Amino acid sequence: MSDTNLPADLPSNLPADLPRDAGKRLAELKNLFTSDLSVNEFLLIKQAGFHPLGLVMGSSIYHTGIQTRKWSKSQELTKLTEAMYNARELAMTRMEEEAEQLDADGIVGVRLDVNYYEWGNDAAEFIAVGTAVKAENGVSHRNKHGKPFTSDLSGQDFWTLMQTGYVPQGLVMGTCVYHIAHRGLVQTLGSVGQNVELPNFTQALYEARELAMTRMQEEAERLGSTGIVGVRLEEKSHQWGSHTIEFLSIGTAVGDTGGAVTLPQPITVISLDN
Amino acid sequence: MADSGIPGGVPPDDERVQQDQVGQRPGEVSETGYEGDLPPEAAERLSSSAWSSGLSVNDFAACRSMGLRPVALVQGFCVMGWSWYGAGSPYMYRPGYGPAMGGGTGGGFGGLGGRLPGTVGGGFGGPFSGNYQGGGGYGAAGGSGSGAGAYGRSRWGSTISSYNCPHYYAGMDHRSFGENFEQRWVSDVWSQGFNTAFARMIEEAEAAGAHGIVGVVHTVSSLIDRSIREFHVYGTAVAVEGAARPPSIWSTYLAGQRLAKLVEAGFTPVSVVASIASVRVWAVCVTQALMAGGYQTGGWSAPTGEVTQISDAQMQVRRLVRDHVKSQIGADTLHGADLAAAWRDIGEGDYELQAVLRGTRVRRVRPADPLPPPKLTVRLV
Amino acid sequence: MSFPGDDLQPSESIREKVAHMAAGGYLAHTGGRRGATSDLSIDETLVLHSVGWEPVELVCGASSFSIPAGVWLWNQGEITSASYAYAGALARAVASLQGECRAVGGHGIVGVHLEVAVERHLVNAVMVGSAVAPADGSRPSGQPFASDLSGRDFALLHQGGWDPIGLAYGAAFVNAPRRSISVAMRQSSQNVELTNYTEALYAARESAMERMQSMAERLSGQGVVGVRVSEGTVGFARHAIRFAAWGTVIRRSGRPDRLGEPSMVVSLGDESTAFDAASLRGG
Numbered sequence: 001m002s003d004t005n006l007p008a009d010l011p012s013n014l015p016a017d018l019p020r021d022a023g024k025r026l027a028e029l030k031n032l033f034t035s036d037l038s039v040n041e042f043l044l045i046k047q048a049g050f051h052p053l054g055l056v057m058g059s060s061i062y063h064t065g066i067q068t069r070k071w072s073k074s075q076e077l078t079k080l081t082e083a084m085y086n087a088r089e090l091a092m093t094r095m096e097e098e099a100e101q102l103d104a105d106g107i108v109g110v111r112l113d114v115n116y117y118e119w120g121n122d123a124a125e126f127i128a129v130g131t132a133v134k135a136e137n138g139v140s141h142r143n144k145h146g147k148p149f150t151s152d153l154s155g156q157d158f159w160t161l162m163q164t165g166y167v168p169q170g171l172v173m174g175t176c177v178y179h180i181a182h183r184g185l186v187q188t189l190g191s192v193g194q195n196v197e198l199p200n201f202t203q204a205l206y207e208a209r210e211l212a213m214t215r216m217q218e219e220a221e222r223l224g225s226t227g228i229v230g231v232r233l234e235e236k237s238h239q240w241g242s243h244t245i246e247f248l249s250i251g252t253a254v255g256d257t258g259g260a261v262t263l264p265q266p267i268t269v270i271s272l273d274n
Numbered sequence: 275m276a277d278s279g280i281p282g283g284v285p286p287d288d289e290r291v292q293q294d295q296v297g298q299r300p301g302e303v304s305e306t307g308y309e310g311d312l313p314p315e316a317a318e319r320l321s322s323s324a325w326s327s328g329l330s331v332n333d334f335a336a337c338r339s340m341g342l343r344p345v346a347l348v349q350g351f352c353v354m355g356w357s358w359y360g361a362g363s364p365y366m367y368r369p370g371y372g373p374a375m376g377g378g379t380g381g382g383f384g385g386l387g388g389r390l391p392g393t394v395g396g397g398f399g400g401p402f403s404g405n406y407q408g409g410g411g412y413g414a415a416g417g418s419g420s421g422a423g424a425y426g427r428s429r430w431g432s433t434i435s436s437y438n439c440p441h442y443y444a445g446m447d448h449r450s451f452g453e454n455f456e457q458r459w460v461s462d463v464w465s466q467g468f469n470t471a472f473a474r475m476i477e478e479a480e481a482a483g484a485h486g487i488v489g490v491v492h493t494v495s496s497l498i499d500r501s502i503r504e505f506h507v508y509g510t511a512v513a514v515e516g517a518a519r520p521p522s523i524w525s526t527y528l529a530g531q532r533l534a535k536l537v538e539a540g541f542t543p544v545s546v547v548a549s550i551a552s553v554r555v556w557a558v559c560v561t562q563a564l565m566a567g568g569y570q571t572g573g574w575s576a577p578t579g580e581v582t583q584i585s586d587a588q589m590q591v592r593r594l595v596r597d598h599v600k601s602q603i604g605a606d607t608l609h610g611a612d613l614a615a616a617w618r619d620i621g622e623g624d625y626e627l628q629a630v631l632r633g634t635r636v637r638r639v640r641p642a643d644p645l646p647p648p649k650l651t652v653r654l655v
Numbered sequence: 656m657s658f659p660g661d662d663l664q665p666s667e668s669i670r671e672k673v674a675h676m677a678a679g680g681y682l683a684h685t686g687g688r689r690g691a692t693s694d695l696s697i698d699e700t701l702v703l704h705s706v707g708w709e710p711v712e713l714v715c716g717a718s719s720f721s722i723p724a725g726v727w728l729w730n731q732g733e734i735t736s737a738s739y740a741y742a743g744a745l746a747r748a749v750a751s752l753q754g755e756c757r758a759v760g761g762h763g764i765v766g767v768h769l770e771v772a773v774e775r776h777l778v779n780a781v782m783v784g785s786a787v788a789p790a791d792g793s794r795p796s797g798q799p800f801a802s803d804l805s806g807r808d809f810a811l812l813h814q815g816g817w818d819p820i821g822l823a824y825g826a827a828f829v830n831a832p833r834r835s836i837s838v839a840m841r842q843s844s845q846n847v848e849l850t851n852y853t854e855a856l857y858a859a860r861e862s863a864m865e866r867m868q869s870m871a872e873r874l875s876g877q878g879v880v881g882v883r884v885s886e887g888t889v890g891f892a893r894h895a896i897r898f899a900a901w902g903t904v905i906r907r908s909g910r911p912d913r914l915g916e917p918s919m920v921v922s923l924g925d926e927s928t929a930f931d932a933a934s935l936r937g938g
Contacts, residue, residue, distance in 0.1 A: 034867070266654055588779070589751060651920045
């Protein structure tokens with residue numbers, strides 16, 4: 001189970017077709033920008049030399065297939081992993097397409113959500129929303145693949161990151177849906193009354209997280225990044241029951257601009273208010 | 275209606291009140307005209323040498339740095355009867371109709387009947403009597419044209435806006451007249467309950483030798499019975515070391531740092547202020563039809579669009595409560611206002627809207643000294 | 656962000672002020688030139704004052720629109736009457752909010768709380784906020800602005816050379832598409848994107864945003880900040896999905912940017928956060 005390959009058919013199966021409505025809305029965004037940034041974030045983005053262009057989003061409603069799990073076997077459910085990955089990738093790609101339509105350099109404050117609806121059996125909606133930005137001095141900040149960078153950093157984090165001489169290159173993620181074996185009767189009886197480590201569980205949870213993180217790192221390497229900041233590790237059972245868990249690892253890959261950096265000295269304050 | 279959003283507000287610690295000891299009545303302390311009607315237990319508790327406080331540690335620290343010393347957790351309590359138009363209520367419209375069933379709306383519509391043009395009033399007696407005890411009164415008062423005089427709408431409310439049927443149609447089920455009216459009895463009873471509880475809290479603070487009360491919390495609950503409202507106002511009484519006995523005691527919902535900022539900004543808290551307004555909606559045919567999806571018995575339909583009677587009521591109830599509060603604060607400022615409203619279905623085409631507004635009445639005692647304008651900073655946590 | 660008052664240390668002078676207050680010194684004063692009401696926190700009041708503005712009055716706006724019967728049947732496409740009622744209720748509520756603001760001489764409303772309830776036959780929109788005006792008493796020119804930004808955000812924008820000019824919003828109600836049983840059967844074990852679903856929801860979300868955008872353009876704004884997108888199913892009709900987007904429209908004020916370069920601060924408090932006005936409102 002050390003196969004860390006990403007779902008193979010990624011770039012090919014992504015549609016380049018945004019709904020007509022999306023094109024219409026973006027075409028109307030000329031002298032106006034929209035943004036879900038707070039005022040603080042908006043002003044800091046401006047201070048960092050960027051201008052918000054518009055709110056961009058992508059979504060995909062995805063039906064996840066069925067995969068049989070063995071009751072007593074711990075294993076990755078590759079079909080579900082693939083589904084979760086593909087669906088998010090679809091949503092993110094569409095968001096990037098919207099950003100390209102606005103001729104953006106990147107997208108900040110990206111949020112990834114999963115919605116379940118009552119009418120959609122086994123289907124979930126994956127949404128990506130963020131604010132497309134463009135550098136005011138005309139220098140391109142696109143990533144190695146010529147695509148707008150994506151990042152889930154807040155305006156404050158974005159500004160601070162730029163001060164340190166790094167630039168965001170892309171939101172990278174890795175996921176792994178894992179089925180954790182139920183304990184057999186004999187095992188359970190064997191450990192009754194003993195508080196001992198349960199090595200099978202340890203190993204399963206360990207491996208699942210490692211897989212998710214490795215995949216994320218591989219994505220970052222493909223972007224030629226120096227590192228990943230703000231990594232979050234999320235565990236969700238979605239609608240599969242307690243023994244099937246998705247481990248999602250997500251963060252912003254950053255690259256070093258190589259320029260000389262003089263970081264301002266932070267000021268310490270004690271706030272009495274809370 | 276439990277308002278406990280103020281940090282530092284904790285439920286009063288009743289265990290500390292020794293029920294079996296009889297203390298002295300603090301009746302003598304009253305210089306402000308309040309009757310000394312605190313329970314003896316309160317005086318006993320307040321005369322204890324240990325102080326209690328509902329303040330958080332931060333608020334406590336901020337109070338100390340301002341020179342305020344907490345002296346006691348003080349409270350005032352008042353239970354009011356809250357029967358709609360039941361027998362014995364001063365708002366009852368006519369003897370013999372109460373206690374009314376189903377919320378007892380009879381009295382209300384007796385007054386309403388008086389507003390009706392005599393020509394259509396007669397047609398109303400029948401259909402409503404099934405729903406409301408007071409239905410008969412509705413018709414009768416309407417029929418006589420001026421029947422409300424003796425029982426005066428002013429006794430239970432006053433019309434704010436009225437709505438007439440555009441259909442020139444008077445059927446049995448057809449509501450050809452509607453109005454929004456203020457239910458004054460609600461604000462009267464509520465104010466009486468709140469003010470009495472408040473006055474008792476002030477009295478407790480006086481007994482404790484305080485100068486002011488910070489971090490006030492008030493709740494209005496209905497724990498015992500729906501026909502009863504319990505008003506509870508409590509806070510931490512504070513004193514200024516070495517200061518003379520105050521001519522009056524100030525109170526505020528604020529505590530700690532925010533109080534310090536308020537004082538630094540040139541304000542002084544005067545008192546906590548709270549009021550309620552209640553607007554009753556008696557829907558005209560068009561409103562009633564729109565609320566039911568556009569259709570009315572008889573097959574006619576109303577065009578969809580704004581339901582002006584409801585929009586009006588939503589505005590009226592908020593404006594009324596603001597006016598009530600403004601009439602209490604004079605030229606002072608209401609700081610940190612909190613406006614909450616609730617909607618209630620009483621019956622078919624009969625609704626009530628209530629709004630409560632509360633805040634701290636503050637007075638400017640010195641001109642504001644503007645602080646430097648804000649700067650952008652990024653916090654590294 | 657650092658704000659006026661954040662670093663306010665209780666001074667020696669505050670003890671004098673408090674002692675004066677304890678002695679009933681305030682009883683000799685008569686209050687301001689007019690009684691103001693506001694739901695702003697003391698921090699917001701201070702920060703507004705630091706840029707030369709002050710609260711005038713707590714103002715509200717409300718409107719109810721009806722939704723005709725039969726609208727919530729599971730059909731296809733957008734539920735236009737619901738979208739219409741939603742937009743109508745918001746528009747009328749903003750209008751009465753502005754009316755109240757004009758009546759008290761305010762230049763605009765900050766911190767607007769927006770509450771919209773969708774019932775089977777009724778959309779109720781209520782807005783409450785504080786009307787504000789420059790402290791120099793100048794007369795308002797033109798339509799008062801409405802904004803859901805806090806007093807702090809208003810002051811920051813003001814310093815940064817931007818003005819809020821109004822609220823922009825858009826909403827769309829759509830029916831969830833249906834899958835035929837045969838299609839559902841075929842797809843039941845597959846990983847597959849349900850493209851018709853994606854398109855239906857995508858389109859609805861885009862039209863909510865587009866409506867918001869065109870509203871911002873009608874106000875001749877240069878941007879919309881703090882956009883919030885809310886979505887979910889309607890409680891009593893689960894096949895109906897509601898999308899709403901709203902934010903504050905801003906425009907360059909022509910004043911220079913006086914914010915300057917941001918400075919980094921390290922806070923020494925445990926989780927020290929600025930005071931949140933919502934806690935005063937019981938939230």
